[in-house]
Amino acid sequence: MIRVHPGKSVAQVMSSPHVARALRFFETNADAITEEQIRICSIPASPFGEQARAEYFRGKFSELGLTGVEIDDEGNCLGLWRGSSQAPLMVVSAHLDTVFSADTNFNVVRRENKLFAPGIADDGCGLAALIALAQAIQSERIPIEGSILFVGTVGEEGEGNLRGVRYLFTKGRWAKHIDSFVSFDGPGLDRITNRALGSRRYRIEVAGPGGHSWGDFGLPNPVHAIGRAISRLAGYPAPREPRTTFNVGRIEGGRSVNAIPSEASMEVDLRSAGESELQRLDAFFRRAMKDAVDEENGKRRAGDQLLRLKVNLIGERPSGETPADSPLVELAIEATKLLGVEPRLDRSSTDSNLPISLGIPAITLGAGGASAFSHSLDEWYDPRGRDLGLKRGLLVVLGMVGVIL
Numbered sequence: 052m053i054r055v056h057p058g059k060s061v062a063q064v065m066s067s068p069h070v071a072r073a074l075r076f077f078e079t080n081a082d083a084i085t086e087e088q089i090r091i092c093s094i095p096a097s098p099f100g101e102q103a104r105a106e107y108f109r110g111k112f113s114e115l116g117l118t119g120v121e122i123d124d125e126g127n128c129l130g131l132w133r134g135s136s137q138a139p140l141m142v143v144s145a146h147l148d149t150v151f152s153a154d155t156n157f158n159v160v161r162r163e164n165k166l167f168a169p170g171i172a173d174d175g176c177g178l179a180a181l182i183a184l185a186q187a188i189q190s191e192r193i194p195i196e197g198s199i200l201f202v203g204t205v206g207e208e209g210e211g212n213l214r215g216v217r218y219l220f221t222k223g224r225w226a227k228h229i230d231s232f233v234s235f236d237g238p239g240l241d242r243i244t245n246r247a248l249g250s251r252r253y254r255i256e257v258a259g260p261g262g263h264s265w266g267d268f269g270l271p272n273p274v275h276a277i278g279r280a281i282s283r284l285a286g287y288p289a290p291r292e293p294r295t296t297f298n299v300g301r302i303e304g305g306r307s308v309n310a311i312p313s314e315a316s317m318e319v320d321l322r323s324a325g326e327s328e329l330q331r332l333d334a335f336f337r338r339a340m341k342d343a344v345d346e347e348n349g350k351r352r353a354g355d356q357l358l359r360l361k362v363n364l365i366g367e368r369p370s371g372e373t374p375a376d377s378p379l380v381e382l383a384i385e386a387t388k389l390l391g392v393e394p395r396l397d398r399s400s401t402d403s404n405l406p407i408s409l410g411i412p413a414i415t416l417g418a419g420g421a422s423a424f425s426h427s428l429d430e431w432y433d434p435r436g437r438d439l440g441l442k443r444g445l446l447v448v449l450g451m452v453g454v455i456l
């Protein structure tokens with residue numbers, strides 16, 4: 052028996068007749084894969100509201116003959132496709148959640164080649180890929196050496212703060228057994244996200260006594276304090292390299308034009324491609340916030356109540372990278388080229404951030420097809436050419452777990 056050992060070449064994987072059939076599977080079943088995507092995306096999945104979609108995946112995974120199918124304590128749906136041994140174990144995932152609230156209309160509308168629905172591409176096409184990959188492996192009986200853990204994760208988008216993968220890698224029953232990770236997220240063929248974009252997100256609350264704009268003039272003003280902090284942050288000399296960004300995305304506070312507000316809040320997003328730059332920006336922002344409140348408090352009259360500052364960390368995503376010369380990235384580059392596409396290594400914030408920060412090889416790949424307006428109600432997905440993305444995905448996964456020829 053000849054084995055293509057894990058981490059070897061994609062070309063060798065392709066020499067298996069089972070694999071050759073599985074690659075054709077994606078072409079002959081293109082319409083069925085799209086129908087499946089429509090079914091998945093019609094099930095609402097808002098942040099912290101992924102249960103119904105997870106239940107659907109539990110049913111699908113069981114139907115496909117995966118073992119140990121379960122929804123874990125965080126809400127991820129898992130199912131194992133066992134090879135001749137458990138190791139190496141690769142997680143193949145896509146995220147169940149969307150950025151849209153529960154009252155969104157998730158119905159999918161088809162117009163010519165395009166499917167319209169919130170979340171249809173992000174991550175509807177990744178979720179469809181998850182099922183298509185499992186189907187191809189099952190129906191063509193590809194004999195694999197290691198094992199594949201299929202996972203629909205919760206909490207990939209903003210507020211979820213990677214809670215699904217965080218649980219999977221730190222508390223879940225597979226936590227210490229995962230050797231590599233791939234996430235299918237969004238469309239496309241060339242992108243190989245091997246670098247994790249780190250971020251920190253805050254909700255800042257400032258509270259004070261509040262009063263009349265004329266009669267109580269001189270009281271410390273929470274909106275003014277937040278204004279002073281924004282002014283400081285806006286002056287931060289963010290380096291271009293490593294790319295570092297900040298954004299005040301939301302401010303709220305006050306009740307009336309002639310009242311000194313008793314509260315104000317803002318939400319702030321800090322990002323950097325470099326971990327130490329992110330820490331520097333983070334320290335600057337915390338300092339700016341404290342100084343701004345102190346300054347506003349410094350204006351108060353004797354006996355006035357002080358402003359109180361509350362700094363809530365609402366998001367934290369680690370940065371890092373899977374090296375370009377690691378077997379996983381090399382396999383992805385080789386598979387992309389074999390399909391006639393020029394690969395592009397990329398940095399982004401995805402489920403892969405978490406395993407990357409733990410030193411576990413991880414990448415995020417597009418699942419084929421095209422899309423636009425993701426994270427908006429006008430989001431669309433065009434499945435034409437999707438088979439190439441699925442072929443690439445399959446080759447990378449098989450390259451990592453190994454195939455028995």
Ligand SMILES: [Zn+2]
Nearest residue numbers: 173174236237
């Ligand atoms: Zn996504």
